[in-house]
Amino acid sequence: MAGPKAFTAIADHYRQAILTGDLVSGEKLPTNREMCQRWNVAAATVSRALNQLAVEGLIRTSPRGTFVADDATVTAAGPDRLSMVQRLRSSLMEGETSRVTAAELVVPPLYVQDIFNLDPGDQLVRREFVVGRGKTRTMLVVTWHPAHFAAQVPDLLSTAPGKNAGLTSKILEATGRSITHARDDMHARECDAREASALGLRLGAPVLGGVHRWSDDEGVIEFGLWVVPTRVAIGYQYDA
Incomplete structure (x- = not known):
């Protein structure tokens, strides 16, 4: 080369x-x-x-x-996490852990309703969790899923440890769906109070915010929003 x-x-x-x-x-x-x-x-x-x-x-x-590095302050974006789901049935990288802080059926904000093409008042599954590596909190994530997935995958509404990493694979297996379309968007901004508390940052600290959208021809399977502190590196490989 x-x-x-x-x-x-x-x-x-x-x-x-x-x-x-x-x-x-x-x-x-x-x-x-x-x-x-x-x-x-x-x-x-x-x-x-x-x-x-x-x-x-x-x-x-x-x-x-x-x-x-013994405690590399790194995390992964959508492409690598989707690859992990497809290859190893887990959305977490080696050495990562996650702590689920919310798992519930709720009426989402209007912009999330639009993404899922919902009628007013329709619900979605909302999950919130903090990803860490060792003692370092590397990412705050919120994911949204169609409400009827909860009947097929009850773990979607569980905050129990150990059930979070493989949920996307369980959804695909239970529903017979397959992720055929994926998109990430990212932007730098200041963190809000909820993000600061979850990641151990000061209010207004700079962060990298991003969203991922995983779908097929039937619609969105998972819409995620995530926040990464400036001390954490994130990257992925793609074909040019």
Whole structure:
């Protein structure tokens, strides 16, 4: 591999492996020489890729080599989480935990009603949970699902530990639906009081806010809103 995109491809490869858990905390990466041989690039290109991962807090270096950071302050966006659902039946990355703070049937805000094409007064399932890695809270998430899913997947209305990570897979299995369309949107803004409390931030602290929409030809299966603090890195790979 050669050209200006080579270091990006190398960084993307190892970033993806770390985010999905193929490389776990403390695991040693190949040597720089091995990377040069594998990717057919110069040493400077490998160094540039590793420097980028170090800036993101994903790796650490020592005289013994390069290792995945012990407590990398990273999280994943929609593409990687959807890939995890499809491959491993879990929406959480390796080393992540989640604490569900709400799971209920409610009448949603007007903009969410429009997304699901609801009539006034119709309900949806609303779930709220905090994602963490170790003692670090990395993401606040709210997901919305069609109300009739709750009858097919009762765990949607449960806040019990251990039932959150695989819910999307349970929905797909119970309903026979398949996620064929996905979209993410992100924007930087200031956090509100609820977000600040959940993530341990000061009110008005800068955050990255995002939404994901997973659907098929029948309609929206999951609409999610999430917030990530500035100290947390987020990224995903895509084909150019």
